Amino acid sequence: MQEILQKHRVNLDIDDIRALVSADAEGVDRLILTRLRSEVALINELGRYIINSGGKRLRPLLVLLAARACGYQGKQHLELAAVIEFIHTATLLHDDVVDASELRRSAQTANAIWGNEAAVLVGDFLYSRSFEMMVGIGSMRVMEILSTTTNIIAEGEVLQLLNCHDPDTSEERYRDVIRYKTAKLFEASAQLGAVLGKQSQTIEHAMARYGMHLGTAFQLIDDALDYGSSGTDIGKNIGDDLAEGKPTLPLIHAMRHGTPEQVEAIRQAIETGGRAHIDTVLAAIESTNAIAYTAQSAQQEADLAIEALAELPASPYKEALYGLAEFSVSRSY
Numbered sequence: 001m002q003e004i005l006q007k008h009r010v011n012l013d014i015d016d017i018r019a020l021v022s023a024d025a026e027g028v029d030r031l032i033l034t035r036l037r038s039e040v041a042l043i044n045e046l047g048r049y050i051i052n053s054g055g056k057r058l059r060p061l062l063v064l065l066a067a068r069a070c071g072y073q074g075k076q077h078l079e080l081a082a083v084i085e086f087i088h089t090a091t092l093l094h095d096d097v098v099d100a101s102e103l104r105r106s107a108q109t110a111n112a113i114w115g116n117e118a119a120v121l122v123g124d125f126l127y128s129r130s131f132e133m134m135v136g137i138g139s140m141r142v143m144e145i146l147s148t149t150t151n152i153i154a155e156g157e158v159l160q161l162l163n164c165h166d167p168d169t170s171e172e173r174y175r176d177v178i179r180y181k182t183a184k185l186f187e188a189s190a191q192l193g194a195v196l197g198k199q200s201q202t203i204e205h206a207m208a209r210y211g212m213h214l215g216t217a218f219q220l221i222d223d224a225l226d227y228g229s230s231g232t233d234i235g236k237n238i239g240d241d242l243a244e245g246k247p248t249l250p251l252i253h254a255m256r257h258g259t260p261e262q263v264e265a266i267r268q269a270i271e272t273g274g275r276a277h278i279d280t281v282l283a284a285i286e287s288t289n290a291i292a293y294t295a296q297s298a299q300q301e302a303d304l305a306i307e308a309l310a311e312l313p314a315s316p317y318k319e320a321l322y323g324l325a326e327f328s329v330s331r332s333y
Contacts, residue, residue, distance in 0.1 A: 012323030014056075014331075020320050021064040028060050028081045035082060035129060046110055046122045050089050053107050058218070059189045060085045062324065066193020066207055069317035076137055080192050083146065086130040088185060091153060093123035098161070099244050141195050149188040156180025165245035167267040171252050178219045179212070186215025206311045210321065213305035217328045220298035223248040225332070227282060228291040242281060245273040249297065250290040251281070257288040295329065302329045 018025060036047040060081035067077035095101070096109040097116045111119035127150070134143055160177045163169045190211030194204040226241045227250050241248050247270050255263050262284035269277035285291060305325040312318050 012320060012326075014323075014327050017065070017320045017323050017327070018061065020316060021061070021068065024064045024068075024078060024081075025057070025061065027075075027078045028064070028085070031078055031082045032085060035086070035133060038125070042114070042118060043122055043125055046114055046118060047126070049113070050093065050110055050122075051085075055089075057085065058324070059088050059185055062186060062189040062211065062214070063192055065317050065320050065324065066190045066211075067196045068193075069312055069315055069321060070194045070197025070199045070203065070207070071313075072193065072197040074196070077193065077196055079133055079137060080142070080196070083130045083133050084185065084189050084192075086126045086133075087146070087150060087153075090123040090126040090130070091157075091181075091185075093119045093126070094157070098157070101240070101244075139195070142192060145188050145191060145195065149184050152180050152184045156182070156184070160246070163247060165271050165273065167247060167255065167270040169247040169252065171249065174247065174249060174252060175216075178216050182219040183212045183215030186218065187211035190214070203311055206308045210305045210308040210325075213301045213308065214325055214328055217298040217301035217305065217325070220249060220294055220301065221329055221331065224250060224291050224294040224298070226250075227285050239275050239278045239281075242269055242278060243273055243275050245270050249294045250285050253290040253293045254281070254284045254288045257290075258284045262287070298329045302326065 032051055033048075036044065036051065038044055038047075063077055063081040063084055067080075093110055097111045097119050100111075101109050102112040109119070110122070130146075134146055137143075156177055156179075159173070160181055163173060163177060187208050188211065191204055191208040194207040197203075199207075223241065226239065226248065242251070251266055251270065255266050258266065262280070265277050265280040266284060269281050302325045305328075306322055309318060309321055312321075
C-alpha cells in the first residue's frame with residue numbers, strides 16, 4: 001500500500017483539478033440555474049442565494065471527474081452533478097435550521113434571512129426537484145443509489161441529533177455520523193461516475209470506497225478547522241460545533257487524554273453548548289494534540305481513498321482524483 005501512495009502523490013491544486021472539467025462544470029452551473037426556476041418567486045430568490053454563495057462544489061466536481069475517469073462520454077453526468085448539488089444544498093438548508101446557524105461561507109444563512117419555514121420548504125423543493133431530475137436519467141440503478149443515499153443521510157442527521165450534548169459520545173458513534181451524514185453523498189457521487197461509464201462491479205465498488213474515504217477525510221478536516229483555523233478562513237465562527245454541543249473528534253480525543261479538570265470543562269461545554277468554556281476547551285485541545293490526531297485520522301482516510309483508485313485505468317482524470325484526495329486534507333478552508 002505504501003508504494004501505491006508514494007507513487008501517486010500529484011502536484012495538482014484545486015484550480016488545476018477544476019480546469020480539467022471546466023466545460024462540464026460550466027454546463028452544470030447553467031443546468032442548476034435552469035432547474036432552480038419556479039413560478040414561486042421566493043424559491044427563485046432563496047435558491048439563487050444559496051447556490052451562488054461560494055460553495056466549493058466538490059461533490060458535483062467528483063461526479064464529473066469520476067464519470068470521465070470511467071470513460072463516460074455523454075451528457076448525463078451533468079444532470080447527476082446538478083442532482084448531487086441540489087441534494088447537498090437541501091441538507092445544508094435543513095442543517096442550518098436544526099443548528100440555528102446564522103453564518104455559513106462567511107455569509108448569512110438562508111434561515112437567518114428568510115426564516116426557518118422558508119428555508120425548510122425550499123430545501124424540500126430542492127429534494128423533490130432532484131428526484132424529478134433522477135427520473136429523467138431513466139436508470140433504475142441511479143435511482144437505487146440516490147434514494148438509498150438520501151435515506152442514509154437523513155439517518156445521519158438523526159444520529160447527529162442524538163449525539164448532540166452527549167459528552168459520552170464515542171469515536172465510533174462520531175464516525176457513524178460522518179459515514180452517514182457526509183461520506184455517503186461523496187460515495188454516491190463517485191459511484192455514479194462508474195455506473196454511467198458502465199464499469200465492472202469491481203470498479204464501481206472501488207469508486208464507492210474512494211468517495212466514502214474522501215468524504216470522511218473531508219469532514220474530519222472540517223471538524224479540525226472548527227478549532228484550528230480562523231473564522232475568516234472557514235467562513236463560520238470558531239467553536240460553532242462546541243456552541244451547538246457537537247462532540248466532534250478533537251473534543252473526543254481531548255477528553256481521552258486531558259487532565260480531569262480539562263475533561264470536566266469539555267463535558268460541561270458539550271452538555272450546555274455555547275462558548276462560555278471556549279478558552280479552556282481550546283487549551284485542552286492544544287495540550288492533547290487533538291488537532292494533529294484529527295488531521296492524522298483524515299490523512300489515513302485520504303490514503304485509503306487513493307489506494308481504492310488502483311483498479312482505475314490511467315488518465316488525467318484519475319490523477320485529478322488523486323489530487324482531490326490530497327486537497328481534502330491539505331486545505332485550510
